[in-house]
Amino acid sequence: SIATAAALTLPISPAGSTKLYRKGGSKVRLKVVAVIGGEEGRKDPWTTNLFDVEDPRSKMRRYEGKYLDIFQALEVARYDIQYCDWKARQDVLKIMLLHEKVVDVLNPLAREFKSIGTLRKELALLQEELSQAHNQVHISEARVSTALDKLAYMETLVNDKTLQETNKTEPDSNASTSYSRKGINNKYRRSLHVSGPVEPYNARLRNFWYPVAFSADLKDDTMVPIDCFEEPWVLFRGADGKPGCVRNTCAHRACPLHLGSVNEGRIQCPYHGWEYSTDGKCEKMPSTRQLLNVKIKALPCFEQEGMIWIWPGDDPPSPNLPSLLPPPGFQIHAEIVMELPIEHGLLLDNLLDLAHAPFTHTSTFAKGWSVP
Known part of the structure; x- marks a missing residue:
C-alpha cells in the first residue's frame, strides 16, 4: 500500500x-x-x-x-x-x-x-x-x-x-x-509545489449561502461559535427566536462573545456585560455612558429545512437558499457533525461514490447494506 x-x-x-x-x-x-x-x-x-x-x-x-x-x-x-x-x-x-x-x-x-x-x-x-x-x-x-x-x-x-x-x-x-x-x-523556477500556508480565498467565494449549524443545536439560550473565511463568528437566537450571526469579538475590549451568555435574546459579553442584538447593535453598556451607534459586524442569517445559513460576502445575498432536502423516496436517518482531515474535493467525490459503502463501512453506517 x-x-x-x-x-x-x-x-x-x-x-x-x-x-x-x-x-x-x-x-x-x-x-x-x-x-x-x-x-x-x-x-x-x-x-x-x-x-x-x-x-x-x-x-x-x-x-x-x-x-x-x-x-x-x-x-x-x-x-x-x-x-x-x-x-x-x-x-x-x-x-x-x-x-x-x-x-x-x-x-x-x-x-x-x-x-x-x-x-x-x-x-x-x-x-x-x-x-x-x-x-x-x-x-x-x-x-x-x-x-x-x-x-x-x-x-x-x-x-x-x-x-x-x-x-x-x-x-x-x-x-x-x-x-x-x-x-x-532566465530566473530558475521551482519545480515542486510546496503545501504550506494557503493562498487567500477568492473574494467571490464569500458570496454564497453556507450551512453552518443544525437548527436543533441552536437553543434559545445557547451560542454556537464558528470560523468562516479566517474570521470568528457566533450564532445565537434573538428575542423573536430567529437566528443571528455576529462577529465573535466584543467592540469594547475584544473579548470572545461566545464565552458569555444569551440574555433576553441578546448576547452578553462576559467581560463587562455589553449586550448585542442579532443585527450587531450594542443595546446595553453597564457601568458605561451609553455610546451611540456602537455595532459589531453581523451577517445575513436564515433558518431553513433544519439548517442555519449565513452569507459571508459583501454582495447582496441571493433571495433563494439552496435546498438540502433528500430527493423523493429517500429519508434522513441521522444528522452528524464531523470535522474530517480531508480535502473537500476528495470528500465530495467519495460521498458520491456510494458503491464502496457495503464493502468499506460494514462495521459502521453501512452495516447490512445490500450491494447495489
Missing part, C-alpha cells in the same frame, strides 16, 4: 468542538491521506521500489574543511537533492505504517477484545503520531524545494562558467552564445 498527503484550507469549520474558543482565527489545515492497498501478503513491486531506496549519505564524498570548486559544489547540491528525496520517502512510509496501525485498531475482531476507552487511547496516540508525521512531510517538502533552488542556482553558475570558457576559445560563436545565455539568464 502507499499513502500520499496534501493540504488545503476550507472556508468554514466548527470553532473548536472540545474548546469553546480558538484563538487566532479559523485557519484549519486539512490533510489528505489516501491509502491504496493490494491483497494481503502480496507485495506490490511498484511500492517496494518506491521505498527501497538507499540512504545516499554513505556515497557522498567528504569535503569537511575544504574549499570547493564550482563543480564540487554542484555535486554536493545534487547529493542534497538525493538525501531530501530519500528522507521524504521515509516520511511517507511512516505515514503508511501508521495508517496500517489505525486499520488494525479499528478491526472489528480487535474491538471484541478491547474496551472503548482502550481503543480511544490507542487512536488518540496514533492521531498524534500521524499529525507529527504529516508535519514532517511538509518540512521535507520545503527542504526539497530549497534544495531544488540551490541546485538550479549552482547549475546556472556552472553554465555561466562554461560559457565564459567557451567564449575565450570560440570568440566567433556569437549566435549560439547569445541564444544559450538567453536561456541561462
Whole structure:
C-alpha cells in the first residue's frame, strides 16, 4: 500500500468542538491521506521500489574543511537533492505504517477484545503520531524545494562558467552564445509545489449561502461559535427566536462573545456585560455612558429545512437558499457533525461514490447494506 498527503484550507469549520474558543482565527489545515492497498501478503513491486531506496549519505564524498570548486559544489547540491528525496520517502512510509496501525485498531475482531476507552487511547496516540508525521512531510517538502533552488542556482553558475570558457576559445560563436545565455539568464523556477500556508480565498467565494449549524443545536439560550473565511463568528437566537450571526469579538475590549451568555435574546459579553442584538447593535453598556451607534459586524442569517445559513460576502445575498432536502423516496436517518482531515474535493467525490459503502463501512453506517 502507499499513502500520499496534501493540504488545503476550507472556508468554514466548527470553532473548536472540545474548546469553546480558538484563538487566532479559523485557519484549519486539512490533510489528505489516501491509502491504496493490494491483497494481503502480496507485495506490490511498484511500492517496494518506491521505498527501497538507499540512504545516499554513505556515497557522498567528504569535503569537511575544504574549499570547493564550482563543480564540487554542484555535486554536493545534487547529493542534497538525493538525501531530501530519500528522507521524504521515509516520511511517507511512516505515514503508511501508521495508517496500517489505525486499520488494525479499528478491526472489528480487535474491538471484541478491547474496551472503548482502550481503543480511544490507542487512536488518540496514533492521531498524534500521524499529525507529527504529516508535519514532517511538509518540512521535507520545503527542504526539497530549497534544495531544488540551490541546485538550479549552482547549475546556472556552472553554465555561466562554461560559457565564459567557451567564449575565450570560440570568440566567433556569437549566435549560439547569445541564444544559450538567453536561456541561462532566465530566473530558475521551482519545480515542486510546496503545501504550506494557503493562498487567500477568492473574494467571490464569500458570496454564497453556507450551512453552518443544525437548527436543533441552536437553543434559545445557547451560542454556537464558528470560523468562516479566517474570521470568528457566533450564532445565537434573538428575542423573536430567529437566528443571528455576529462577529465573535466584543467592540469594547475584544473579548470572545461566545464565552458569555444569551440574555433576553441578546448576547452578553462576559467581560463587562455589553449586550448585542442579532443585527450587531450594542443595546446595553453597564457601568458605561451609553455610546451611540456602537455595532459589531453581523451577517445575513436564515433558518431553513433544519439548517442555519449565513452569507459571508459583501454582495447582496441571493433571495433563494439552496435546498438540502433528500430527493423523493429517500429519508434522513441521522444528522452528524464531523470535522474530517480531508480535502473537500476528495470528500465530495467519495460521498458520491456510494458503491464502496457495503464493502468499506460494514462495521459502521453501512452495516447490512445490500450491494447495489
